[in-house]
Amino acid sequence: MIETRIDRRFAKLKAEGRPALVTFITAGDPDLATSQAILDALPEAGSDVIELGMPFSDPMAEGVPIQLATQRSLAHGHTMDKTLQMVREFRKKDNDTPIVLMGYYNPIFVRGSAAFVKEAREAGVDGLIVVDVPAEADDELCIPAIEGGVNFIRLTTPTTDDKRLPTVLANTSGFVYYVSVTGVTGSAAADTTAVAKAVTRIKSHTELPVAVGFGIKTAEQAEEIGKHADGVVVGSILVEAIRTSLDDNGKATNQTQAAVTEVVRSLRVGVEKARK
Amino acid sequence: MNQQANTLRSGPDDRGHFGDFGGRFVAETLMPLILDLEKAYSDAKADPAYAAELENLNTHYTGRPSALYFAERLTEELGGAKIYFKRDELNHTGSHKINNCIGQILLAKRMGKTRIIAETGAGQHGVATATVCARFGLPCVVYMGATDVERQKPNVFRMKLLGAEIVPVTAGAGTLKDAMNEALRDWVTNVDDTYYLIGTAAGPHPYPEMVRDFQSVIGEETKEQLMKAEGKLPDALVAAVGGGSNAIGLFHPFLDDPSVEIYGVEAGGKGLQGEEHCASLNAGKPGVLHGNRTYLLQDDDGQILEGHSVSAGLDYPGIGPEHSWLKDAGRVNYVPATDEEALDAFQMLTRVEGIIPALEPSHALAQVIKMAPKMDKDKVIVMNLCGRGDKDVFTVGKILGFDL
Numbered sequence: 001m002i003e004t005r006i007d008r009r010f011a012k013l014k015a016e017g018r019p020a021l022v023t024f025i026t027a028g029d030p031d032l033a034t035s036q037a038i039l040d041a042l043p044e045a046g047s048d049v050i051e052l053g054m055p056f057s058d059p060m061a062e063g064v065p066i067q068l069a070t071q072r073s074l075a076h077g078h079t080m081d082k083t084l085q086m087v088r089e090f091r092k093k094d095n096d097t098p099i100v101l102m103g104y105y106n107p108i109f110v111r112g113s114a115a116f117v118k119e120a121r122e123a124g125v126d127g128l129i130v131v132d133v134p135a136e137a138d139d140e141l142c143i144p145a146i147e148g149g150v151n152f153i154r155l156t157t158p159t160t161d162d163k164r165l166p167t168v169l170a171n172t173s174g175f176v177y178y179v180s181v182t183g184v185t186g187s188a189a190a191d192t193t194a195v196a197k198a199v200t201r202i203k204s205h206t207e208l209p210v211a212v213g214f215g216i217k218t219a220e221q222a223e224e225i226g227k228h229a230d231g232v233v234v235g236s237i238l239v240e241a242i243r244t245s246l247d248d249n250g251k252a253t254n255q256t257q258a259a260v261t262e263v264v265r266s267l268r269v270g271v272e273k274a275r276k
Numbered sequence: 277m278n279q280q281a282n283t284l285r286s287g288p289d290d291r292g293h294f295g296d297f298g299g300r301f302v303a304e305t306l307m308p309l310i311l312d313l314e315k316a317y318s319d320a321k322a323d324p325a326y327a328a329e330l331e332n333l334n335t336h337y338t339g340r341p342s343a344l345y346f347a348e349r350l351t352e353e354l355g356g357a358k359i360y361f362k363r364d365e366l367n368h369t370g371s372h373k374i375n376n377c378i379g380q381i382l383l384a385k386r387m388g389k390t391r392i393i394a395e396t397g398a399g400q401h402g403v404a405t406a407t408v409c410a411r412f413g414l415p416c417v418v419y420m421g422a423t424d425v426e427r428q429k430p431n432v433f434r435m436k437l438l439g440a441e442i443v444p445v446t447a448g449a450g451t452l453k454d455a456m457n458e459a460l461r462d463w464v465t466n467v468d469d470t471y472y473l474i475g476t477a478a479g480p481h482p483y484p485e486m487v488r489d490f491q492s493v494i495g496e497e498t499k500e501q502l503m504k505a506e507g508k509l510p511d512a513l514v515a516a517v518g519g520g521s522n523a524i525g526l527f528h529p530f531l532d533d534p535s536v537e538i539y540g541v542e543a544g545g546k547g548l549q550g551e552e553h554c555a556s557l558n559a560g561k562p563g564v565l566h567g568n569r570t571y572l573l574q575d576d577d578g579q580i581l582e583g584h585s586v587s588a589g590l591d592y593p594g595i596g597p598e599h600s601w602l603k604d605a606g607r608v609n610y611v612p613a614t615d616e617e618a619l620d621a622f623q624m625l626t627r628v629e630g631i632i633p634a635l636e637p638s639h640a641l642a643q644v645i646k647m648a649p650k651m652d653k654d655k656v657i658v659m660n661l662c663g664r665g666d667k668d669v670f671t672v673g674k675i676l677g678f679d680l
Contacts, residue, residue, distance in 0.1 A: 057579040058453065058565060060460045061303050067447060079577045105301060105564045107578035132301045132564065136291065157305040159467055164308055182305050183465040 001146050004126040005098040006174040009048060010209040010230060019226040021046055021271045022211050023264055024102065024235030026053035026069035027086055028078030030242055034252040035073070038242075038260050039090055043097045045261035046268025049211075049231065051129065054083050054103030061131045063186030069239035072250065080107050080116075084123040091124035100127035100153060100174075105141065113141045117148035127151035127174045135168045142171050155179050156202060158194075165205045175209040175231060176202055186236030189215035196228040219270030226274030234267055284531040284607055287598065292481020292568075294601035300480040301564050305464045314482045316387050321489075326382060333378045337411070338368045340375075340493065344501035344658070349628045357511065357651035359644060361661040362498050362526065365633065371663035372494060372522045373404035373475055379490035381408040384471035391466065394473045395419045395459040397452035397518065398589030398636065399431025400663055401475030406440035416440040419459040422450035424588045431667050449582040452518075452592045456566050476519025477596035480567030484596050491525025498658055499529055506656055512537040512647065515660040516640040517610065518554070518590035520599045522662035531607060540599060541643045543585035544612030554583035556595045557603050557610040570597040586615035586671070587635035589663070613642035621645055622665065622672060634663030635671070 013020050023042055028035050042050055055073040059066060087099055101120060108116045108130065120128070128150055133141050135154065145152040151174030159182060160168055169176065178198055180190035199210050211231025216222055222232045238260050245259035246252060287294040300310055320326040334340040343363045351359045364372040384392060392414050396402030402418040409416035418435055422444040425432055435442055448454040463472045477487040502510055513530060515523035517540040530536045545553030553559065556571045563572040565580055573581040573593035585591045602608040613621075621641035626632050633641060640659050648657060665672075673680045 057448075057581075058457050060457050060566070061464060063461075074579065106572075106574070106580070109564050109569075110561075110574070110576070110578035131303050132567075134300060134302060134304055134307045136300055136307070155304045157303075159305050159308045161308065168304065179305065182467050184461045187465065 001173055002149050004149070004151050004174060005096060006049065006100070006126045006151050009096070009098050010175060013048060014230070017275050019229055019271055019274055020048040020211065020231035021222070021264070021268050022049040022051060022213070022231045022233040023047040023238060024051040024053060024233065025238055025260070026055055026066060026073050027083040028055060028073035028076060029069040029239060030072045030246055030250065030252050030256065031076050032078065032082055034256055036086055036089055037257050039086055040093060041257055041261050042264060043094055045264040047097070047264055049098045049100065051100045051102045051233070051235065052083065052087065054080060054101055054107055056104040056107055059104065061184055063184040063236060065186045065236040065240045065243070068243060080111065084119060087123040087125055098126040099124060100129055101125050102129040103131070105130050105133050108141060113144040114148065117145050117150050121148055121150050125150060127153050129153045129155065129177060131155065135170065138171050146171060146173065153177055158182050158198065162201065165202065169206050172208065175211050176206060177233065178202060178210055178212045178229070179214050180212050181214050183214065185214060187215050189217065189221055192224045195225055199228045219266045222267045222270035223273045226271045232271055238263055284602070284605065285528060287601065288481060288485055292485070294598045295604065296562065297569050297597035297600040298481055298484060299569050300567065301569065302480045302567050303464055305467055309467055310480050312387065316383055317482050317486050320383055320386060326386070329382055330379055334375070334493065338374050338378065339366065341497040341501070342366055344498060344505065346505065347629050350625065353628055354645060354648040356649040356653065357655040357657045358653070359648055360502065360656065360658045362494060362658055364494060364522065364660060364662045365664035369404045369407050370666065371400040371404065371634065372491060372525060372660070373401045374407065375493055375525070376475065376487050376490040376521060377404040377408045377473060380473045380486070381412055384473065385412065387471065389469060389471035390414065391470045392416045392473050393419070393459050393462050393470055394475060395452065395455040396475065397421070397424055397455070397591055398587065398634070399424065399428040399435065399667060400589060400634070402440070403431050403434050403438070405473050405475070406435040406438035409440065410438045417443060417462065419443050419445055419455040419462070421452060421455045422446045424451055424455070427671055428588055428667055429670065451582065451588070453580065453582070460566070475521065477521040477524045477598060478519045478566065478568055478570065478594060484568065484598055487521050488524045488528055488598060491521050492528045494522065494525040494660060495527060495529035498526060502656070502658060508656070509533055509536055510658040511535070511651070511655040512539060512657045514539045514541065514640045514643050514657060516541050516590065516636045516662065517595060517599060518543065518592050518636060519594070520596035522660050524596060524598055526660045527608060538608040539643055540608050540610045541639045542610055542612045543583070543587060543590035543639055544614040545584040547614055548612055551581065552584035553612065554585045554590050554592060555612045556593055557599065558612055560593070562600065565594055568597045570594050570600045571603070586618060587639065589634070589636040590639065611643055613639040617642035619672065619675065631661070632665035632669070633661055634665045635668045637662050
């Protein structure tokens, strides 16, 4: 498939000799305007790749922090149209930082996979991570995504053994997302030795960059994981920063954007140290 | 269409599809386990020892076959078709749910799983799961919406007595959908040792097929018993549908008998014109949730809506995928019954036949009450009386203004 911003970004970072900092926020959290401001500020704060969560009423793979972020967003009447509009706005200022939309299948299915992929690509989306569409259902969304020029990034997990990995990797592009623990987002971090072993195992099956996520909360963890992985994914810690910055009525304050960018800056320091 | 043209009973295909519905929409962490489960189930089906153990427990633990009862007074009262009840409410634990739980706990044992989780709405499936866990000495965790914990207190206490841990789920509206999300989160976290004992004929393949197979004993017995009693097939079958396990269990053995009219009764709540109902087949559209594609109550943006029903067991915005397929195939008529109609039916059966039904089959009964008077006296309706109403007396008492 054609080269995307994701391919270019990982190639550039490989040349620089450091892993990517991949940051997740939920679109529309805590409200549309604040979420747009946070999104726009992420690259300058140190984010190399952005995952933008498409809120879904039933986020089955998320821990409490992202469940709450989802609820904040939907409570303000967030929709898929608004998520795509956020990407369009972002692209007016930044044409290099890759954006990956992450979420669940139903809000895409109701629009039709091919139509959604076309709209997303035109908005400036580079990749999709859709938790509940496994490799066995590639015809649903993965193939339409590839045909539409959008990377379909597959999750691999500790339960994806060597026998199964080729099936999972077959139509994956952009990068591989290794979910380092069996569990939901925001759970306890995996042990670094186990992660290193898993990354080596995945790399024996693919040339694609491997990003590692689930449970990474500190610069030190980012540094440790970044020694082995091509990318370090953080999410729950960022939406928690949003939550703790809100006022008593759950509204954004003038601290909300800075609360996120500060955490991103510190994680970026960790990532920078990883290969030194 | 993947099914053979001459039968409606051959689904699902090898990817778990009933036509456009079903499938396996789960996170990668669960996918290897789902594939293992499919294999374990297919091995078990081929093993006579498994079938023998299942039959033995069905007979001596559950009390099968359940009676097929001719409701003489209700028939007279309605003045039309003869009404029979398949009395699965007489099973051990008080509902049809035990049929499936025994099948699955034997499978969990074969797979070497040491911990069981389940979701429950009305608590009937939770009680049945806690029961088989007690019987087989396995720890059991039941996820239940906080709203349901409140309105189904007797069942909560029963589960605790049986040794299960109850986890009230406060996310969303605190009903079955939210309990299922939380059970899936537990499963993905404890995938190595945990078996998820799903209670309805929904979820990722092979669950819809497996649960249907375990519940089909209802329809198979009915066929035989009615043949003995009336010397013929029923003219109509009626069952309530929430997720749809008791209904598919009754319907499936009759799908290829075109003379049998089949009615699935959805929870119409406060009426289909508003949003307070659970009629996913009559008022929803196809979507993907909880591992399968099926009819769902959802908004235009694909967000799942909270349903409403007086009956906790029907309070789910989805439906088993085989029902979605049977609806589109035109084989089964899916009709709504409102809270009010169900409450009236609940009281009528209690007074006329001395049977207190659960609120779930009270919905099916509401449909029987509508259709029986319009049918000739030589016609026969079989309704699945899938649960007893002991658990609901507090809820109904409250609505009728009786201080318990």
